[in-house]
Structures are given as C-alpha cells and as structure tokens.
Amino acid sequence: MASAMTRVLIVGAGPAGIRAAQVLVAAGLHPVVVDEGARAGGQIYRRPPENFQRSSKVLYGSEAAKADALHQCFEQMLGLGQLGYHMRASVLGLGAGQAQVLQADRVHTIAYDRVILATGATDRLAPVPGWQSAGVYSLGATQIALKAQGVALGRRMVLAGSGPLLTLVAAQLLKAGARVAAVLDTSTLRTQARGFAGMALARPGVALRGLSLRAQLGRRYHAGVQLDRIETDATGPVAMHWRDAKGRARVSACDMVGMGWHLRAETHLADLAGVTFDWDKTSAQWLPRTDAFGRGGDGVYLAGDGLRILGADGAELAGRLAATACLIDAGLPAPDARATLKAIGRMERFATAMQRGFPWPAQMVRALPDETVLCRCESISAGDLRATLALSGPEANRAKSLGRVGMGRCQGRYCQLAGAEVIAAQAGLHPAQVGRLRGQPPVRPAPVDAYIASEPENAAQSSA
Structure with a gap:
C-alpha cells in the first residue's frame, strides 16, 4: 500500500503551501510545513502580530475574506495536529530526500519522500542611479512594513516601477494616511491599454478593481516616465529626478523611494532540486519547467509564484494541483483536477496580458x-x-x-x-x-555555528 508513510515536505506557508497542505491532509497524510514567517499567510496575506489593532478588512481590502479563509484553514489543521509546522525557519538546501533547515540558530535535517516548493517570489528591481542609498526600498518591503507594523517608511514618498503592485501599494499607503508625492510608472499608457484588453477578457473583475485603485491616485500617477536618478544626501533620498512622457525634466522631493517591476520567482531551491529552467520571454526571467500540475522532477513539485507569477488566486490553485500530483504519484486517491486546471488557465492568460501591459524596462x-x-x-x-x-x-x-x-x-x-x-x-x-546564475547552498545566509550545532530530526516532529 502506498501509504500513509509517504513523507511530504512543503516549503512555504503562503496561499500555495496552505492549499497544498489542505489537499494532502484531506487524503490522510501528515505533511510538514517549513516557513520563514512568524505566522502562516505568505507575503500577500502577511499577518501582523497578535495584538495588532487594524482589522483584516483594513489590511487586505477586497481580499480580506480570502485572507481570513486561508488563515483559518491553516490554523484549523495545525490545531487538530494534522500537520507539522516549523515557523521562522529557512530551508538552506535540499537533495537526496533531505532538507537542511535553519531554525533558532541551528541547522537540523528533515527527511522527505516528496517535496512541494511553494517558495513564492521577491521584488524584481531595476537599478537606478542612487538606488543603493539608505531609504530606498522595494515595493514589497514597503508593503510589509505597512501590513506587519502599520508603518510608512517615509514622510514624503515616491514610488516607482511598473505593474499592479505599484498601484496597490500606493493606494494602500494613501488609505493609511501616508503622504505619497508621486507614483512613477515606466510603462506608457498605450502599452498598458494593450495589456488591459487581455486582462479584462481573462478576469474582468480584477481588471476593473485595478482601474479603481488607479483612479484613487489622481494626479500623483504618471505613466511612460524615464527615471534619471535618485538624489541623496547623508540621510538618504531627497528627490527623484525623472522625465515625463513628453521628455520634460521633473523633480519630486522625497525622503523615501519604493521601487519594483512585478515579481521575480524565488527558484534557488528548485535549482538545487534539479529542476530544469527555461527563459520566459513574456516575463523576461528564467522560470522552472514543469507539467500542468507542477511536477518538476522525481518527487519534486512546484506551486505558486515560485513557479509562475499568477498572484494569490493562482497560487491557491497551483498548490492544489501540486498536492494532487503528489497524491497521484504516491498511488493515493486524488481529487478531480479538471476544474482547477481550467481556472488556472484563465489566471495564466491574465498574467501574460499583465506582463505585456507593464513590461520589464530592458x-x-x-x-x-x-x-x-x-x-x-x-x-x-x-x-x-x-x-x-x-x-x-x-x-x-x-x-x-x-x-x-x-x-x-x-x-x-x-x-x-x-x-x-x-x-x-x-x-x-x-x-x-x-545564461542563468546557478543556485548554491546555503540559499540563505547562515552562521557557521548553526551548522556546528546541527542534528538530524524526524520529519513528523513539529517545532511550532
């Protein structure tokens, strides 16, 4: 019997990882989840500290119900003892059925038969003269500070880049009462319009919500800009120098700059697991090669933004597909995936149109x-x-x-x-x-004494 002895490791407790765990638990397995966060939810649904005063509606806006459902799903499985959970833990390397995990200043080993990599994504940044200064952040870091601590990282902020996250973070900051001086998008309105048509066909509701957020930015928003440099002094940024769509020189005074051009799939562990990569011309980055279910190799499955940048809804679907493939390959009963495959196809069409509308500024x-x-x-x-x-x-x-x-x-x-x-x-x-830079362990910085203190650990144990 292929059995309940199947040890499944899930790396990441965002939307993809949580839904993957849910499918496995429903099949009678006891997966082990390793996540770098203090609480499950991932970056998009990052959870604040326990005593945080702002509600989920304020934190997540129109996505609050989805965020609450994911959080409750994970907490229920954890409360019933249906999974193992290692929080504030980083997988440094994996291979040959073992993962090296850094947690509480030591490295321990978790053995697995199959691994689901739901590692998410990081900001994709394009250098601008002056961006190395203190006070220049990614859009993701800007959003994390707001969600996790209710903090705006500056008194007068300029946000620059391209893509939906640029608009979303700006709107969230304004709603929280922060002062945003300018929102500078390197994509032209004409290019955005071509992408919007495909986005609206694939997911009309999401496309319209994006337009609504954009409208909230008013005259702060500028499309088709050229970023010249970030002027700085000893304390950090003092101004962003840029050119508008007509080539006119502009200067926006600020004490903080947030930047980002969509996301970059986090693929270092997939590389160590032996997954093959292909250049994706639409998103202009290297992405893992998998089948429709996320199979990337023998016993290796990928889901979420670490596979394809499809957003939170797409990540949930991909998590279910990866877990379904895991069950099928283990010879266990698996849910019917036809509806999920159809739904994720719509997400892919939306993502392709979005990338075309907000291209990487090569x-x-x-x-x-x-x-x-x-x-x-x-x-x-x-x-x-x-x-x-x-x-x-x-x-x-x-x-x-x-x-x-x-x-x-x-x-x-x-x-x-x-x-x-x-x-x-x-x-x-x-x-x-x-070519692509090869991944090497450890994929996160780790102190030498953490390895000295290392010892093996059974995968079924939880350090929650």
Missing part, C-alpha cells in the same frame, strides 16, 4: 551609466561589470566569479536580471543567451 537597464551601482551587496557598478566581460566573456556565471555580481548576500536575487541585460547589451546578445 532598455533603461541596458543604458545604465557606468557609475550606477548594479550589485548593492558587493557595490559593483555597471561599468565594473562591463569591464569584466573582456576577461569573462558574456556568460553570467563566469562574469559572477570574476566580477562578483551576484556573489553577495542576496545571491543574485536583486541583480541577476539587470546584470544579464548589461552583459547582453555589451555583447550584442539576448539576455537568454547570457
């Missing part, structure tokens, strides 16, 4: 001045990388080893895509030809 990145810091971890400039290519050639990993771009604390999460554009422009290539 030309802006390729034209960065030499003095612009490209890799914030290692303080490597665009000019440093260009100079490295005479020795490394146009190959990402060799340029990394000789020039250190992507070798810092973030392991290329924030500079890899921009670095590929700079290399490609210098060599006259497409970014896909530059």
Whole structure:
C-alpha cells in the first residue's frame, strides 16, 4: 500500500503551501510545513502580530475574506495536529530526500519522500542611479512594513516601477494616511491599454478593481516616465529626478523611494532540486519547467509564484494541483483536477496580458551609466561589470566569479536580471543567451555555528 508513510515536505506557508497542505491532509497524510514567517499567510496575506489593532478588512481590502479563509484553514489543521509546522525557519538546501533547515540558530535535517516548493517570489528591481542609498526600498518591503507594523517608511514618498503592485501599494499607503508625492510608472499608457484588453477578457473583475485603485491616485500617477536618478544626501533620498512622457525634466522631493517591476520567482531551491529552467520571454526571467500540475522532477513539485507569477488566486490553485500530483504519484486517491486546471488557465492568460501591459524596462537597464551601482551587496557598478566581460566573456556565471555580481548576500536575487541585460547589451546578445546564475547552498545566509550545532530530526516532529 502506498501509504500513509509517504513523507511530504512543503516549503512555504503562503496561499500555495496552505492549499497544498489542505489537499494532502484531506487524503490522510501528515505533511510538514517549513516557513520563514512568524505566522502562516505568505507575503500577500502577511499577518501582523497578535495584538495588532487594524482589522483584516483594513489590511487586505477586497481580499480580506480570502485572507481570513486561508488563515483559518491553516490554523484549523495545525490545531487538530494534522500537520507539522516549523515557523521562522529557512530551508538552506535540499537533495537526496533531505532538507537542511535553519531554525533558532541551528541547522537540523528533515527527511522527505516528496517535496512541494511553494517558495513564492521577491521584488524584481531595476537599478537606478542612487538606488543603493539608505531609504530606498522595494515595493514589497514597503508593503510589509505597512501590513506587519502599520508603518510608512517615509514622510514624503515616491514610488516607482511598473505593474499592479505599484498601484496597490500606493493606494494602500494613501488609505493609511501616508503622504505619497508621486507614483512613477515606466510603462506608457498605450502599452498598458494593450495589456488591459487581455486582462479584462481573462478576469474582468480584477481588471476593473485595478482601474479603481488607479483612479484613487489622481494626479500623483504618471505613466511612460524615464527615471534619471535618485538624489541623496547623508540621510538618504531627497528627490527623484525623472522625465515625463513628453521628455520634460521633473523633480519630486522625497525622503523615501519604493521601487519594483512585478515579481521575480524565488527558484534557488528548485535549482538545487534539479529542476530544469527555461527563459520566459513574456516575463523576461528564467522560470522552472514543469507539467500542468507542477511536477518538476522525481518527487519534486512546484506551486505558486515560485513557479509562475499568477498572484494569490493562482497560487491557491497551483498548490492544489501540486498536492494532487503528489497524491497521484504516491498511488493515493486524488481529487478531480479538471476544474482547477481550467481556472488556472484563465489566471495564466491574465498574467501574460499583465506582463505585456507593464513590461520589464530592458532598455533603461541596458543604458545604465557606468557609475550606477548594479550589485548593492558587493557595490559593483555597471561599468565594473562591463569591464569584466573582456576577461569573462558574456556568460553570467563566469562574469559572477570574476566580477562578483551576484556573489553577495542576496545571491543574485536583486541583480541577476539587470546584470544579464548589461552583459547582453555589451555583447550584442539576448539576455537568454547570457545564461542563468546557478543556485548554491546555503540559499540563505547562515552562521557557521548553526551548522556546528546541527542534528538530524524526524520529519513528523513539529517545532511550532
């Protein structure tokens, strides 16, 4: 009997991970969930501390009911002892049926037969001269501070980038009473209109909600801008210098800048698990290759934004599909997935249209001045990388080893895509030809003494 001895590890307790756990628990399995957060919910439905005063309606807006349902689902499974849960824990590496997990300043090992990677995504950032300054944040960090602590990261803020998150974060800050001086979108209105048509066909309600949020920004919002530089002093940003759609120079005074261009799939663990990657031309990034259910290899399943950037609703569907595939492959009864596959197809059409309407600013990145810091971890400039290519050639990993771009604390999460554009422009290539930085353990920084204190642990144990 293929059986209840099947040990399933789920990495991530966001929408994808929670729904995957729900499907497995319904089938009689006892999955183990490892998550970096203090409470389950992921980034999109990040939960504040227990004594936080703002309601879920205020925190999540129109998505409050979905957030509450996910939180309650997880808490119920946890309360009934139906899953193991390791919170504030990071998977540093995995392979050969074992995951190395950093928790409470030590590394322990969790054994598994199958693993579902629901690792989510991080902000995708494009360098702008001055972005290395203190006081420049990602849009995701800006939103986390607001959700988790009710904090606005500046007294006069400029938000820049492109995509729905730019509009959403701006609207959330305004609703909370923060002062947003300008919202600068690098996508033109014409480009956005072409994408909106496809978005409205796939998910009309979501598209209309986006327009409603945009309307709340009023004259703060500017489309088709060019970002020139962030002016700073010893304390941080003092102004964003930019050009409007007609090429006119503009300056917006500020003491904080938030930036982001959609999301970048978090794929380091998928890489270590042996998953194959393909360049996705629509989203302009490397994404894991899987089947429709998220199978990425023998006993490896992917779900959520770590597989495809489909948002919270798409992540829930992908979590169910990954768990369904896991049950099928283990020879266990599995739910009918036809309706879920149809629904996720609609999410994919919406996401494709959205990426086309709010594209990655490739030309802006390729034209960065030499003095612009490209890799914030290692303080490597665009000019440093260009100079490295005479020795490394146009190959990402060799340029990394000789020039250190992507070798810092973030392991290329924030500079890899921009670095590929700079290399490609210098060599006259497409970014896909530059290659992808290989993932290496540990995928998160870890103290040496955490390894010294390490010891194996049975996967069925919970450290909640």
